[in-house]
Amino acid sequence: MKNNLVMGTGNKAVAAAVKMAKPTVVAAYPITPQTEIIESIAEYVEAGEMDARYIPVESEHSAMTACIGAAATGVRVFTATSSHGLLYMHEMLHWAAGARLPIVMGQVNRTIAPGWNTWAEHSDALSQRDTGWLQVYVSTVQEAYDAALMAFRIAEDNRALLPVMINMDGFLLSHIMQPYEMTEPGDFIPPISLPHAIDMDDPHGYGAMSPSNVHFQFRFDMEKAQRAARTVISETEEEFAKRFGRRYAPVEEYLCDDAGVIIVAMGTLGKEAEVAADILRKEGVKAGVMRIRWLRPFPLDMKIQGRELVVIDRDYSFGFGGVVAGEIQARYPEAKMARIIAGLGGQEVTYDDIAEFVRTRKIGTEYWFGIAEEEQ
Amino acid sequence: MTEIPKEEMLLKCPSTCAGCGSLLALRYILKAAGRDTVLVIPACCNSVIQGVYPYMLHTIPVYNIAFAAAAACASGMSEAFRAKGKKTNVIVYAGDGGTADIGIQALSGALEREEDFLYICYDNEAYGNTGMQRSGATPLGAITTTTPNGKRIVKKDLDRMIEAHNLPYQATACASYPADLYNKVKKAISIPGPKFIHILAPCPPGWKTPSEKTVEVGKLAVKSGIWVLWEKEYDKLTISAPSKAAMKRPVPVTDYLSMQGRYKKVDAALAAQIQANVDKNLRKMEAEVKISEGAL
Numbered sequence: 001m002k003n004n005l006v007m008g009t010g011n012k013a014v015a016a017a018v019k020m021a022k023p024t025v026v027a028a029y030p031i032t033p034q035t036e037i038i039e040s041i042a043e044y045v046e047a048g049e050m051d052a053r054y055i056p057v058e059s060e061h062s063a064m065t066a067c068i069g070a071a072a073t074g075v076r077v078f079t080a081t082s083s084h085g086l087l088y089m090h091e092m093l094h095w096a097a098g099a100r101l102p103i104v105m106g107q108v109n110r111t112i113a114p115g116w117n118t119w120a121e122h123s124d125a126l127s128q129r130d131t132g133w134l135q136v137y138v139s140t141v142q143e144a145y146d147a148a149l150m151a152f153r154i155a156e157d158n159r160a161l162l163p164v165m166i167n168m169d170g171f172l173l174s175h176i177m178q179p180y181e182m183t184e185p186g187d188f189i190p191p192i193s194l195p196h197a198i199d200m201d202d203p204h205g206y207g208a209m210s211p212s213n214v215h216f217q218f219r220f221d222m223e224k225a226q227r228a229a230r231t232v233i234s235e236t237e238e239e240f241a242k243r244f245g246r247r248y249a250p251v252e253e254y255l256c257d258d259a260g261v262i263i264v265a266m267g268t269l270g271k272e273a274e275v276a277a278d279i280l281r282k283e284g285v286k287a288g289v290m291r292i293r294w295l296r297p298f299p300l301d302m303k304i305q306g307r308e309l310v311v312i313d314r315d316y317s318f319g320f321g322g323v324v325a326g327e328i329q330a331r332y333p334e335a336k337m338a339r340i341i342a343g344l345g346g347q348e349v350t351y352d353d354i355a356e357f358v359r360t361r362k363i364g365t366e367y368w369f370g371i372a373e374e375e376q
Numbered sequence: 377m378t379e380i381p382k383e384e385m386l387l388k389c390p391s392t393c394a395g396c397g398s399l400l401a402l403r404y405i406l407k408a409a410g411r412d413t414v415l416v417i418p419a420c421c422n423s424v425i426q427g428v429y430p431y432m433l434h435t436i437p438v439y440n441i442a443f444a445a446a447a448a449c450a451s452g453m454s455e456a457f458r459a460k461g462k463k464t465n466v467i468v469y470a471g472d473g474g475t476a477d478i479g480i481q482a483l484s485g486a487l488e489r490e491e492d493f494l495y496i497c498y499d500n501e502a503y504g505n506t507g508m509q510r511s512g513a514t515p516l517g518a519i520t521t522t523t524p525n526g527k528r529i530v531k532k533d534l535d536r537m538i539e540a541h542n543l544p545y546q547a548t549a550c551a552s553y554p555a556d557l558y559n560k561v562k563k564a565i566s567i568p569g570p571k572f573i574h575i576l577a578p579c580p581p582g583w584k585t586p587s588e589k590t591v592e593v594g595k596l597a598v599k600s601g602i603w604v605l606w607e608k609e610y611d612k613l614t615i616s617a618p619s620k621a622a623m624k625r626p627v628p629v630t631d632y633l634s635m636q637g638r639y640k641k642v643d644a645a646l647a648a649q650i651q652a653n654v655d656k657n658l659r660k661m662e663a664e665v666k667i668s669e670g671a672l
Contacts, residue, residue, distance in 0.1 A: 024459045027452055053455040058485030062448035065441065065482065069416070069452030072439055075459065077452070091442050198437045198453075200412055200464060205432035207440035214429055 004182040010144045010173040013180055014080070014106045014166065015040035017148035019050050020185050021104075024075035027055035027066035032118045033170040034082040034108040041078075060085035064092035064103075071101040072206065074197025076152065079103065082170060083110035083124045090128065096163045097132025097222065099207060100196065102155035103163040105133075106148065109267065109314075110170040111345045119346020120169040122266060122315040126295075126323045132222050134160070134229055135296040137167045139252075139271035141178035144168050146246055147293075150236050153189045157236075159228040161194075171346070172268045183244050226297045233294060250294040251302055255281065259288030261358055262304065265312040266292050266324060269343060269354070273312070276354035287358055298327060309337035310361050312354070316341055321366060338362055342369035378555045381407050390433050392425045395587030397551035397577035397594065398498040399425065402469060404554040405496060408561035411436060413465040414453060416493075418446035418479060420471035421504045444478045446470045447486035450493040458492060465565050466493040472513035473503045476534045487541040487570045494564050494571040497534070498551075500579035508582040515602075516650055517633070517642040520582075526641040530653065538572050539608070545571040547607035551578060552594025553618055560607060567609075576603045584637020593635055601626040601658045602650075613668040615661065623662070629654050 008016065015037045018026070026045070028038040044050035053070075057063045060081050067077045081089060086107060096103050111121040125135060134154065138144045144166065151164040168174055196204070210218065233250060241247035254274045256262060261280075263273040270291030280287035290302060313322025320326060325339040338361035343349045347370065357369070367376060385406035392399045398421055406413065415438045417423050423440055426433040441449040446468045454466040470479060475497035483495060502520045503509040510520040512532035519526050538546055545567045549557040557575065564571040578594045580587040597603035598618050605616035615623065629651045633639040642650070666672035 025452060025456050027448075027455075053459050055451055055455055055491075056489065057448060057451070058481060058488070061444060062451070062482045062485055065445040065448035066452030066455070068441070068445075069439070069449035069454075070456035071452075073453060073456040073460070075456045077456075092445065095442055095445075198414060198439070200414075200437065203435060203437045205426060205429070205434065205438045205440070208426050208429050208432060208438070209424060210429040 005179055006182050007177050007179050008141060009036065009175050009177055010141050010168045011036035011108070011175065012040060013141045013145035014148045015044070016182055017145045018078050019044050021076065021149060021152045021189055023052050023078040025053045025055065025067070025070035025077045026079065027057050027063045027070070027077070028079045029057055029060045029063045029081070029085060031060070031082045031085040033110060033174045034080050034085070034106065036174070037080040037106050060088040061092060064089040064096060067103045068092060068096050068099060068101055071103050071194070072099070072198055074192065074194040076156070076192045077103050078105070080106035082108040083112055086124045086128060087112065093128055093131040093133060098218070100161040100225070101163060102161055102192070102194070104148070104151045104155055105163065105165050107165045107167045108170045108174045109167050117345050118170060120172050120268070120314065121344050121346065122167070123344070125165060125167045126315045129296060129323070132162060133296065134162050134164045134294070135167060136164065136294050137266040137292065138173070139268050139291060141173065141176065142180040142246070143248070144173065145180050145182065146240065146248065149183070149185050149189065150240055154229065154232050154236050156192045157232045158193070158195060160225050160232045162222070162225050162229060167267065169268045188240070188243055230297050248293065251299045252291040252293055254289040254291070256288035256290060256303065258286055259307060260286040261308045261310060261361070262288045262290050263310045263312065263354060263358060264290045264292065264324065264328065266295065267314065269312055269314060269349060272349070272351045273354050275351035276358065279351065279355045280358055285358065292324065298331060300331065302328070302332065304332055304335055308361065308363055309335055310340060310358050311337050312340045312342055312357065314343040316344065336363050339366040340369060341366065378559055380404065380555065380558055383407070385435050387433055387435065389427060389431070390425045391427065392421070393581050393587070395580040395590040397579060397590050398422060398500060400554070400590065401498055401549070401551040401557060401575050401577055404558045405467070405469070405561050406436070408558045409465050409467060409565055412463065413467055414439060416441060416446050416450045416453065416466060416468045418470050418474040419443040419505065420474050421500070422469055422471070424505060443474055444482060446474060446479055447483040447495060450495070451486045451489065451491040454491055454493045468493065468495040470495070470497055471504060472497060472499040472501060473511045476512045476532050484541065487538065487543060487572070490569050492568055492570070494561070494573065496573045496575060498575045498577040500577045500582055501531070502582050504579055504582055516653070517646050518638045519641060520638070535574055541570070542610060543572055544569045545607070545609055548574045548603070548605055550576045550594045550598055550603060550605060552591045553598070553605065556605060556616055556618060582638065585635060589635065593632070596627065596632040596635065598622055599627045600629045600632040601654050602629055602632055604658070604661055606661070611668055613665050615665060623658055626654070626658065
């Protein structure tokens, strides 16, 4: 196998991986900070480097719908979006997952207006967490590339047949240059074989009226697919490690074995937290990091017993709390955690800040970073 | 005479209202399109008349999609079929709400991109599926459940909006003229690129007409000139035979209005205005034909 170390942004890496995966149709609409992904793909197609149909649709609603129409015929498809684009797709995100179509999407996490703000925040993707999509959050350019390759294999696995959203932080990753290995996947991604593709010799109706009992079963089937996806993801990540030497897990652990306090975060904050853990260790604090990569399906085997958690949410569910903290508390009722809300609207959060969250943690409370104590 | 195939592509189990114009039209559309066809249907009457899973009305694949989404779905599907080297017809069958209102953006986008599919709008001039609320295509004076005193605004000129995209093929049709419709669908699917056919589809419960009068009321629409049958290949406009005959001596539009309960609140002044609008449109059509023929 031929490996090739290059410098590139998160956006470029995702586009390069998509080129390797050889989708038949790409339908997309530009939005900052994702645009570079689809510009790159459009260039590959125009230059004849990629044998795909690029559909320059007039909106994100149409982008997702065109992906659905194409995927229904049994071909591999890709799209990319961010923030308002993702929200505009909302109806069709449900449709794509409900129709059990293995669409892969590059999703660059960005704040939601008003006011206009293009910096990183996870509220866009987290507001779509109940659509049935598998969601992975990445933290480096290499991981973005690798996750995009794996996404096609995972989505198209007939045990899953659910769309995959690859999330990366706007600008902090989409526009950051890092070296990465542009691995050629070879036969790592098998040819797509959609069991319910439109077949002119075996005509079926799709999405017609379904009575309650049948509809209920369809919904349970989606949940079964999410559960099966845990196995598919583990197998895929294992196979990827075997072939290409880079190992990933649904939850990336850093110095967790003996840790008394664990920082939990997603995306680039989860990577920064590793530096914070190093700083804390020098101070004698046994700190570790759990970076949640796959939020859907949600990880059920986080080893949090006997540890204190400092959960950082770059998002918020108004009137409730941070989404990630809430999900951990729901799945691990025994969890003892300090809940930190930080980084919304692209607010700068450094590893020193994260270390300070750990030092000053108050278990059972929620703390909004940068907001005066009396307002908390 | 047009030879229309005897083979039916619809099974005998539609849950339409009696006398449904959209189903009558669809029967002939599918006869013209043939078996290598996928229907894309957004939310509309035709999404509920096709039967309940696992049963279906159609004998060809049908892909149901969200209300605003038909043209985008057909775009993706058509691109995928063409990428695979398949010539399968992709035909959207959508109501006036899904076309002229909520679906107009996706439609305009697909037409501008020159996607290769046929979009057919069956126009019953209101939101039929939800029980006859006004749409942009509801005509002046028509009562709907959200215009209980009759609509005070004219019907959106969908065809001229579509015309602005300069399509290789565009036509109007009426469920009451199946041979004309059949021929137009045949011609449309023989042409690559985006095609659009706008069908007037009488709706007995919505128009408040007896179910056995569907064909008659559609014919009166054409004979009065309130609905003109024509086809256009790029700039070349042709008035279709039934309208050509009708335009020589149109019947008064009141003949058309008076047989429908939805127009019962139209008074003499409004009827005169509707007649004036019809006359003006016919003059415009005649002028456009002359321009198209290079005679003006």
